[in-house]
Amino acid sequence: MHAPDPDVSKAKFVPPAPKPWADSHLKSAWLRSAAVLPTVIRNPIESFSAEAYQSPYVMSRMFQQPMAMVHDPDLLRHIFVENANLLVAAPIRQKILKPALREGMLTAEGDIWRRARRTIAPVFAPRHVAGFATSMRNVTDDYVERLKHETGEIRIADHMTRLAYLVLSDTLFSGDLHNDSENVIADVAYFLQNLSRPDPIDFFAVPNWFPRLTKFRGSGALKRLRNSVRITAEQRQLRINAGEDLPQDFLTLLLKTRDEEQGGLTLDEVEDNIITFIAAGHETTARALAWTLYLLAFDPSARQRCLDEVDALDIDGSAPHEWGESLPWLTACFEESMRLYPPAGIITRKLNGTIEHGDFHLEDGTVIVTSPWVLHRHQALWDHPEQFRPDRFFGENRNRINKFAFLPFGLGHRVCIGNRFACKKLRSSWFNCCVILSLNIPASLRHGR
Ligand code: HEM
Structure with missing residues (x-):
C-alpha cells in the first residue's frame, strides 16, 4: 500500500538525513540502552535502527522499561484511536516538559486536560482564523520588507525562528507582551533550546524534586518569560473588566473563557497555556x-511552480x-516538507492496560513510541521516501495517502489543537497560516535572494 509514485522519470532532490542507528547487537538490554542513551539525548531521531524503517x-x-516502536497505519489507528482511553503521557516526556509547562494542554492529563481542551477549542475555530490570518499577513509583509534590505548570506532558519516568534506574539497578545523586547525574544529562544532536552537522570527512577543540572540553564529565562506573561494577562483582565474594546487575540479569547461558565480556565491555567x-x-x-x-531552494522547478502560483x-x-485554496502546489510542497522533516519528530505514550491486535501484543506499562520522522520515511509506505517529491501531495495523489501514514500534527484525541479545527476550506487553521507565511517568502526570493 505504497503512496503513489507520481514521477519516477526525473532525478529528484535527496535532502540530507542521518543514518539509522547501527544496532550494537549487545545481548544485555541494559548495555544496549547505555550505548544508545547519549544519542537519545542528543538527537532521538538518530536512535532508530534500520529495522524501524522497515517493520510495522x-x-x-x-533499561527496565518495555518499549514498542510502532510505524504501521493500522496499528497506530488501533492504539491511538480505538484504545485512546488506555494511553497516558509517557513519564519521560512529563519529566522533561511538565516542570516548564505545568498544567498547559500539552502536559495536563485527565479532567484538567479535558476541561482545557473543551474550553480552548473554540479559540481555534474557523471564525477566528480570518483575524489571525490577517495579523500573520501583516507581520510577514513587514518582515519580508526588512529581509529584502539584508545583504550577504542570510541564515534562513534564524529568520524563520524570529518570524515565527513575531507572528506568535502578535496572535497571542497583539504584541502587548509586558517587557516585549530583544530580551524576551532571547528568553524564548533559551527556554525552547533547553525545553525538550532530557537530562540523563530522567531515564532513571529519580524523583522530580531532585535537581537536574542541565535544567538550571533555562530556568532563569523561563521565570522571566512566565513573569511577563502573567503581568500581561493581569493587565488584560483589568481591561476586560473595564469593558474596553480589545484585540480578539488568544489572550483575550482565553481570558474570556473564564467569565462564560463555571469550569473556565483559572489565571494559572491561562498562563500555563x-x-x-x-x-x-x-x-x-x-x-x-x-x-x-x-x-525549494534545491529544487528550482518546484520553486518556479510556487512562484507562478503566487x-x-x-x-x-x-x-x-483563503489563499491556501488557490495554492495547491505550494501546499503540496509544504506537506512534502513536513513529511521529510516533521517538526515534531517523536510522539510517546504509556499504556495503562494491554492491547491485542492479531499477532501484536502490548503488555501493561509499555511505552509506545511513534516517530513521524520514521513513519514518513518508512519503506513499506512510501516510494523513494528519501526524495523530495511534492507531487505525492498534489491533486488526486493526496487522497491516496493513508491518513495514518502522514502524521505531522500527531493523531488521536491529542492531535495538535491547531490542526483539529479544520474547516471544509482549510486543511487546518495553522497549516493554512503557515502557507501564508511561506507564500511571502518565495515572493521575496524572486527579488534576487
Ligand atoms: C507546523 C506546526 C505544528 C506542528 C507540526 C505541530 C505538531 C504537533 C503534534 C505532533 C502534536 C501532538 C503531540 C503528542 O501527541 O504528543 C501537537 C500537539 C499540540 N500542539 Fe501543535 N504543532 C504545530 C503548531 C502548533 C501551534 C501553532 C500551536 C498553538 C498556538 C500548537 C499547539 C499544540 C497544543 C496545545 C498541543 C497539545 C494538544 C493536546 O495534548 O491536547 N501547535 N502539535
Missing part, C-alpha cells in the same frame, strides 16, 4: 517554514485565510 513495529527495552502555545507553536512552525524554503493569486483582492 519493533519491541525493545530501555500561553507558555504551552509558545512552546508548541514557535519552533514547530519555524522549522516547517525553514525546511520548506530549504527544499503570481497568479490576487493577493490584495482576496482574504489571507
Whole structure:
C-alpha cells in the first residue's frame, strides 16, 4: 500500500538525513540502552535502527522499561484511536516538559486536560482564523520588507525562528507582551533550546524534586518569560473588566473563557497555556517554514511552480485565510516538507492496560513510541521516501495517502489543537497560516535572494 509514485522519470532532490542507528547487537538490554542513551539525548531521531524503517513495529527495552516502536497505519489507528482511553503521557516526556509547562494542554492529563481542551477549542475555530490570518499577513509583509534590505548570506532558519516568534506574539497578545523586547525574544529562544532536552537522570527512577543540572540553564529565562506573561494577562483582565474594546487575540479569547461558565480556565491555567502555545507553536512552525524554503531552494522547478502560483493569486483582492485554496502546489510542497522533516519528530505514550491486535501484543506499562520522522520515511509506505517529491501531495495523489501514514500534527484525541479545527476550506487553521507565511517568502526570493 505504497503512496503513489507520481514521477519516477526525473532525478529528484535527496535532502540530507542521518543514518539509522547501527544496532550494537549487545545481548544485555541494559548495555544496549547505555550505548544508545547519549544519542537519545542528543538527537532521538538518530536512535532508530534500520529495522524501524522497515517493520510495522519493533519491541525493545530501555533499561527496565518495555518499549514498542510502532510505524504501521493500522496499528497506530488501533492504539491511538480505538484504545485512546488506555494511553497516558509517557513519564519521560512529563519529566522533561511538565516542570516548564505545568498544567498547559500539552502536559495536563485527565479532567484538567479535558476541561482545557473543551474550553480552548473554540479559540481555534474557523471564525477566528480570518483575524489571525490577517495579523500573520501583516507581520510577514513587514518582515519580508526588512529581509529584502539584508545583504550577504542570510541564515534562513534564524529568520524563520524570529518570524515565527513575531507572528506568535502578535496572535497571542497583539504584541502587548509586558517587557516585549530583544530580551524576551532571547528568553524564548533559551527556554525552547533547553525545553525538550532530557537530562540523563530522567531515564532513571529519580524523583522530580531532585535537581537536574542541565535544567538550571533555562530556568532563569523561563521565570522571566512566565513573569511577563502573567503581568500581561493581569493587565488584560483589568481591561476586560473595564469593558474596553480589545484585540480578539488568544489572550483575550482565553481570558474570556473564564467569565462564560463555571469550569473556565483559572489565571494559572491561562498562563500555563500561553507558555504551552509558545512552546508548541514557535519552533514547530519555524522549522516547517525553514525546511520548506530549504527544499525549494534545491529544487528550482518546484520553486518556479510556487512562484507562478503566487503570481497568479490576487493577493490584495482576496482574504489571507483563503489563499491556501488557490495554492495547491505550494501546499503540496509544504506537506512534502513536513513529511521529510516533521517538526515534531517523536510522539510517546504509556499504556495503562494491554492491547491485542492479531499477532501484536502490548503488555501493561509499555511505552509506545511513534516517530513521524520514521513513519514518513518508512519503506513499506512510501516510494523513494528519501526524495523530495511534492507531487505525492498534489491533486488526486493526496487522497491516496493513508491518513495514518502522514502524521505531522500527531493523531488521536491529542492531535495538535491547531490542526483539529479544520474547516471544509482549510486543511487546518495553522497549516493554512503557515502557507501564508511561506507564500511571502518565495515572493521575496524572486527579488534576487
Ligand atoms: C507546523 C506546526 C505544528 C506542528 C507540526 C505541530 C505538531 C504537533 C503534534 C505532533 C502534536 C501532538 C503531540 C503528542 O501527541 O504528543 C501537537 C500537539 C499540540 N500542539 Fe501543535 N504543532 C504545530 C503548531 C502548533 C501551534 C501553532 C500551536 C498553538 C498556538 C500548537 C499547539 C499544540 C497544543 C496545545 C498541543 C497539545 C494538544 C493536546 O495534548 O491536547 N501547535 N502539535
